[in-house]
Amino acid sequence: MVYYFKPFSAFSAFISSIVLSILISASVLAQDIEIQEIGDRMAVISGTGTNILVKQSANGEVMMIDGGLEEYSRQTLDAIGDLLSENWGNEQAMITLLINTHWHPEQTGLNDFLGTSGATIFAHENTRQWLTTPISRPWENSTFEPLPTSSQPGETFYHYGEMGHGGTTVQYGYLRQAHTDGDMYVYFPDENVLHGGGVIANDGWPLMDWWTGGWIGGLATGLEVLLEMVDDDTVIVPANGPLMNKSDLQAMRDMYATIFQRISGGFRAANSIDDTLSDEPTAEFNDQYGDPEAFIRRSHESLIPHYTPDA
Numbered sequence: 001m002v003y004y005f006k007p008f009s010a011f012s013a014f015i016s017s018i019v020l021s022i023l024i025s026a027s028v029l030a031q032d033i034e035i036q037e038i039g040d041r042m043a044v045i046s047g048t049g050t051n052i053l054v055k056q057s058a059n060g061e062v063m064m065i066d067g068g069l070e071e072y073s074r075q076t077l078d079a080i081g082d083l084l085s086e087n088w089g090n091e092q093a094m095i096t097l098l099i100n101t102h103w104h105p106e107q108t109g110l111n112d113f114l115g116t117s118g119a120t121i122f123a124h125e126n127t128r129q130w131l132t133t134p135i136s137r138p139w140e141n142s143t144f145e146p147l148p149t150s151s152q153p154g155e156t157f158y159h160y161g162e163m164g165h166g167g168t169t170v171q172y173g174y175l176r177q178a179h180t181d182g183d184m185y186v187y188f189p190d191e192n193v194l195h196g197g198g199v200i201a202n203d204g205w206p207l208m209d210w211w212t213g214g215w216i217g218g219l220a221t222g223l224e225v226l227l228e229m230v231d232d233d234t235v236i237v238p239a240n241g242p243l244m245n246k247s248d249l250q251a252m253r254d255m256y257a258t259i260f261q262r263i264s265g266g267f268r269a270a271n272s273i274d275d276t277l278s279d280e281p282t283a284e285f286n287d288q289y290g291d292p293e294a295f296i297r298r299s300h301e302s303l304i305p306h307y308t309p310d311a
């Protein structure tokens with residue numbers, strides 16, 4: 001069984017004439033959801049915890065890259081329903097593929113719903129494994145419970161590959177230890193659209209989730225890998241924040257390479273976390289990215305397993 005869109009909200013009428021790249025704020029929804037069309041039956045939905053990429057393939061089937069937070073499931077599905085009924089003209093469409101770019105709740109909030117509806121859930125193998133076990137982060141008081149088996153990724157990969165989805169070519173690859181240790185990108189060669197997953201955060205400092213295998217050096221390397229994949233026309237979808245182009249990504253890569261050099265240099269000089277904070281390794285970027293303290297702390301901590309041999 002798969003999830004069909006049929007009963008749409010009356011809000012659909014508000015979204016009746018979207019043209020390419022016009023931003024729409026569907027303020028009638030409880031959560032402030034934004035829908036941005038970026039190609040032929042391809043759109044980004046924002047406001048549910050992450051940037052969700054939705055693509056309807058030539059055979060009518062729908063795929064999603066990340067699902068948003070579970071608490072916004074209804075709004076997310078309504079937004080997709082609006083796109084399908086009002087813009088893409090296919091009310092009988094079904095979601096048959098969900099890709100989780102990593103294990104975080106912002107990516108996996110629709111796994112329960114779509115997993116039990118029969119959609120294929122695809123992710124890196126490390127992402128699947130994190131979703132099978134409770135996770136308690138040492139820096140905060142919260143525990144993430146494992147997902148039921150039917151909600152876990154049923155198909156996984158290790159390195160990279162390509163798949164077809166109803167006429168759409170989908171390329172994907174592993175970004176190694178970066179934001180977590182299960183990060184992946186998804187690239188649509190025909191549309192020249194890249195979803196960079198959690199490795200690209202464009203609305204502030206990212207969570208440097210070393211507890212599940214991320215680290216600041218890997219984040220810089222992951223951005224380097226993505227930069228080599230794009231050209232001047234590539235539409236780059238970050239996990240959060242506005243869409244990007246190649247020069248945006250280049251600036252981000254340069255920034256994290258600089259920050260990595262500073263924090264790792266201090267770490268190797270036996271700096272404490274307080275020393276690292278007072279060195280202000282992100283100083284010239286804080287106006288754009290905000291208060292860096294949590295990011296610097298997690299980044300410093302993330303070096304321990306990489307630079308301390310017996311850790």
Ligand SMILES: [Zn+2]
Nearest residue numbers: 102104179198
């Ligand atoms: Zn994340």
